[in-house]
Amino acid sequence: MTATITPATTRAIFAIGDERSAKHVVDLLTESFFEGQAAIAAFERPDGRWDISVHFAEPPDQDAIRDLVQLAAGDAVVESIVFDTVEAKDWVKASLEGLVPVRAGRFIVHGAHDRASVPPNKLGIEIEAALAFGTGHHGTTRGCLLLLDHVLKSKAPARMLDLGSGTGVLAIAAAKATQRRVLASDIDPMATRVARENARLNGVGNLVESICATGFSAPQFAARAPFDLVLANILANPLRQMATPLEAHLAPNAMVILSGLLLPHTTGVIAAYRARGLVLLRHLRVEGWSSLLMQRAG
Known part of the structure; x- marks a missing residue:
């Protein structure tokens, strides 16, 4: 890369x-x-x-x-x-040096040095370290990938959003698994460029649209909504603040995967999304971090 x-x-x-x-x-x-x-x-x-x-x-x-x-x-x-x-x-x-491939359900996040070790029955996601957040070795990323794998066993979302995409690992995973388009957004221009390059590296550059945007202000959100699946691996405070605009961009019965949450902050985020009509389906705890799967009521 x-x-x-x-x-x-x-x-x-x-x-x-x-x-x-x-x-x-x-x-x-x-x-x-x-x-x-x-x-x-x-x-x-x-x-x-x-x-x-x-x-x-x-x-x-x-x-x-x-x-x-x-x-x-x-x-x-x-x-x-x-x-x-x-x-x-x-x-x-x-x-x-010393980073080993991260396994999460059907996904394996790895660097170029481990490219040849990905089994043929797994989906490899090649991500190299950079100043953009998210090599896949953080508990929040692994939690999101495990929940994404769980969702995709029973659903094939048509409209997907990776909010706060960092290096693009979640958008790439969703695109590879479904062969459908994913909108990936981040507030950091550098992260946007890195995510775009990683998508090309992983053969899904035509499926992942990476944009630099704050909140939901960019026109691409309205053009691509309503979303059937949203992945947001950010932090507790931004997740609470964006609960209302995020819900407004969801399709009926949409799935939402939230992470970036230390365990003590999880209850407040769940409450914010419950107040917008979402219900908690699963709560994963990985390395001291929470990842949530919630669903908008139909």
Whole structure:
């Protein structure tokens, strides 16, 4: 994949003592940034400690980052944080090292280095790391793919939307599985370009229309609605705020897959969509994150 990305990025690196603490820090940092603002990774070292790296699309407020880490991990970890600047090509390559294919139902998300290992009875989705959110290795992405696989076992949606598409992994999965068109939108122009390139890489460039849009303001939403299936892997606050306009773009009995939710925030999102006439069908918990399958009442 050839992507237009920022030539250099600011990085914060630090180590933490155990897996539980590492996950807590990663969850807090992930919830604190919008899609495309930061790429966060945690890897276990041979000595049992965890290395955490955060790559920022724009130079961050370093004091604010330290405050977040202090809240989650204490003073000792904060004192170990190092900020530096690295070339994007260096960290993209490094972020792929050690990433294994992610299996979710019929889907396998993988990098180019694992292309040959996808079984013939699975749908491979090739995604390379970039500054756009979503290599497929996050619990929210896997939860969405599992719910998408579940939906497609009984339905073949004709009109589909991937809202907050990031690298386009969910739109590509839906297009590959159904061979039908998918509208993919993101507020980040870079993510839009990456999603478009990934769709071409995966042979569905003719099926995935990737647009840069805020909310539902772009004319493509009205032109393609009403949607039979919406996938929205974003964050809790934006999901609550867009409950009303999202519902207005749904067909009767439409399915909606929502994710990007830490467990404590799930109840509020469910309530917001129930108030718009959607019912909860399934709730998956993957790596401390919630993914919801809801349906609009017919």
